[in-house]
Every structure is written in structure tokens, then in C-alpha cells.
Amino acid sequence: MNNLRRIDLNLLVTLQALLTEKHVSRAALRLHKSQPAVSHALAHLRTIFDDPLLVRRAGKLELTSRASELLPALTGALHQVGALLDQPAFDPARTKRLFRLAMSDYGSRVILPGLVKRLRSDAPGIDLQVTQGSRTSMMAGVHDGEIDLAFGVFPSQLADELRTQTLFIEHFVSAADKHTLPNTGSLDKDAWLSRPHVLVALQSNEAGEIEHALQREGVTRRIAMTLPHWGIASSLVTNTDLILTAARRSFDLFLEDSPLQLFAPPFAIDPFAYEMVWHSRRESDAGHNWLRETVVEMLRDSA
Structure with missing residues (x-):
């Protein structure tokens, strides 16, 4: 010694x-x-x-x-x-591994279709386990090592050991049954406020970007339906007078014969950064680095 x-x-x-x-x-x-x-x-x-x-x-x-x-x-x-x-070589085609991801069903719609196709093509031995939770629970899971990657909208100030990357900037649109809209295909502020609305939120008292924008305008809207799932929300608007205002990517790509019409809300709503978060302990993990790069490439290609 x-x-x-x-x-x-x-x-x-x-x-x-x-x-x-x-x-x-x-x-x-x-x-x-x-x-x-x-x-x-x-x-x-x-x-x-x-x-x-x-x-x-x-x-x-x-x-x-x-x-x-x-x-x-x-x-x-x-x-x-x-x-x-030396960092061990990573061969996605031969690797057998499970990655644990956390995201909302909005994230599932945006991230998973392209990512799963890429994995089945390039890394068929990689499995995914996807969970959903609040922003706080997702950050806690990443911090504790229970989650490899979390996707969502996170506070600007994170714990020092957490890393973040902005994947894209998202904007809001409103959707209504096109048969309930005037010929312009949109609504002014008074007409928009007079209609009942659908709110997608994990918690009924959650204040998001839309409520903050309404507060700046000094107005309120009537929430006729609150639910935690993005997937069914647009279906509830069809053949009703409901309006759904949500992130653009939460809507399916509409065909010309879709019963819904997308239009810009009649007041400014701040866009938001959709981010990917991981723990610094993962940065020496070649497989984890590959997965993050694959997500970024997939989103860039799909754009």
C-alpha cells in the first residue's frame, strides 16, 4: 500500500x-x-x-x-x-435491453409511433416500458433512477444533476365541429368564449398556458368537460358545440373530410418547449446516448 x-x-x-x-x-x-x-x-x-x-x-x-x-x-x-x-461499444442491432420512459398520452402520440418504428427496424432487442405521471413524479423518477427518460413540459430550473434538451416548440390551436363554425372557419373572441369547452388536464385544478392567457385577457371560459386523456378529447367535439384548445400535435392529421376544423385561438397563447429529461449519471451510458439521439433524429425526420 x-x-x-x-x-x-x-x-x-x-x-x-x-x-x-x-x-x-x-x-x-x-x-x-x-x-x-x-x-x-x-x-x-x-x-x-x-x-x-x-x-x-x-x-x-x-x-x-x-x-x-x-x-x-x-x-x-x-x-x-x-x-x-473506455466506454463499451454499443451495437443497437444486437443489444437486448429495457428502457423506462415517462410521458403523457400527448407525448405517446408524438414520440412513440416514430420511435417504435425506428426500434423495430434498427434495434429489435430493445424494449420500452412507458408510464404516465405528473411533472413532479416524472422528475422524481428520473432523479431516483426509476425512469431513464422523461418527456414533457418541465420547470426552467431543474436539479443540478438533471439534464434537459428541448425537442420542439409547440403551439396551441382550437378545434370545433366545422358545421358549427361560420364561413370563415374560425371564431372571434366573443363567440369563442360563448361556447362550452373541453379541458385536458391530469388534475381538474391545474392551470396551464390557456388559463394563463385567459387571465391576461381578463376573461373566463366555461369548462363543460374535464378529462385527463388527449386521445379521446377530439372525438368528444364531433357533432357538438364544444371547443377543444390544445397543443397542435395532440390532434391527428386531419383529412379534408374530417368533421373537425382547426383554427387559431382568438387571443395569444404562449407556446411551450417540449423537453426530454434524464439524469447526469446516464451520460456515460452509450445505449442511453443512442436512444436520446434516436429520439432527436426521429422527430427531426418527421418534421
Whole structure:
């Protein structure tokens, strides 16, 4: 243990080069160091091991018995250290692994179709486990290691160990049955406020971007239906006088014969950044890095 305190990894690398090359100049070339620096290291190593390590016989340097014993153990130790420090190669086509994701059903609609297709094509051995929760519970899951990646709208200030990446900027649109709209295909503020509305929220008292925009306008709307699921919300509007105002990507791509009409809300609603969050401990994980890059590429291609 005392000797261990007197040596560093660079000295062990130098020792391996010297014992392998049996020549100070060649060892210096191999290490990209000067010959005097390697000679100085050899002198230091001889003191540490209390052995000459290399002795000159017949004009050439040869290993001492102690050095011959050291070389195989030294080579094995440096190989293990290298394996410890080097990030292992990641082959998505051959990897079998489970990733745990957290997102709302809005996120599921936006993220999962493209991601699953990419995984089935490029990484068929990777499985996904998707859960849903509040922003707070998703961040807690990422922090505690129970979630690998969380997707959603998160506070601007996160814990220092959490990392975030904006995937896209989302905007709001309103949707109504087109047969209940005037020829303009939209509604002014008074008409918009006079209609009953659908609110999608995990909690009925949750105030989102739309409510904040209404507060700035000094007006309120009547919420006739509150539900936590995006998927069915647009279906509730069909053949009714209801209005649904939601993130643009929460709606299916409408065909010309769709009964619903999308239009801009009659007042400004702040867009929001849709983000991906992970823990800093994952940043040395090649598979996790690949998955994040794949999500970004998939969204860019689909845009």
C-alpha cells in the first residue's frame, strides 16, 4: 500500500513500454515522450520496486527476474484499467435491453409511433416500458433512477444533476365541429368564449398556458368537460358545440373530410418547449446516448 501511494498510472504505462521494448529510446518513441523523461521514469521505477528492472548484458538491455514476473501481471492490470475507462461499444442491432420512459398520452402520440418504428427496424432487442405521471413524479423518477427518460413540459430550473434538451416548440390551436363554425372557419373572441369547452388536464385544478392567457385577457371560459386523456378529447367535439384548445400535435392529421376544423385561438397563447429529461449519471451510458439521439433524429425526420 505504501508503494501504491508512490506510483501513478502513467508510471505503470511507462514501465510496460520499457519492459516490452527493452530499449529506452524505443520506449520513448512508443510513449511520445523524450528519452530523458523516460530515463528519469526508469530511475524512479527502480527505486519504487527496489530492483534494476532492466540490466545491460552483451550490449543489450534484458529483464531482471523481478521484471519478468511483473510484465504479464502489469499488462493484465493495464488492460483491465483500459476496459474500465473506455466506454463499451454499443451495437443497437444486437443489444437486448429495457428502457423506462415517462410521458403523457400527448407525448405517446408524438414520440412513440416514430420511435417504435425506428426500434423495430434498427434495434429489435430493445424494449420500452412507458408510464404516465405528473411533472413532479416524472422528475422524481428520473432523479431516483426509476425512469431513464422523461418527456414533457418541465420547470426552467431543474436539479443540478438533471439534464434537459428541448425537442420542439409547440403551439396551441382550437378545434370545433366545422358545421358549427361560420364561413370563415374560425371564431372571434366573443363567440369563442360563448361556447362550452373541453379541458385536458391530469388534475381538474391545474392551470396551464390557456388559463394563463385567459387571465391576461381578463376573461373566463366555461369548462363543460374535464378529462385527463388527449386521445379521446377530439372525438368528444364531433357533432357538438364544444371547443377543444390544445397543443397542435395532440390532434391527428386531419383529412379534408374530417368533421373537425382547426383554427387559431382568438387571443395569444404562449407556446411551450417540449423537453426530454434524464439524469447526469446516464451520460456515460452509450445505449442511453443512442436512444436520446434516436429520439432527436426521429422527430427531426418527421418534421
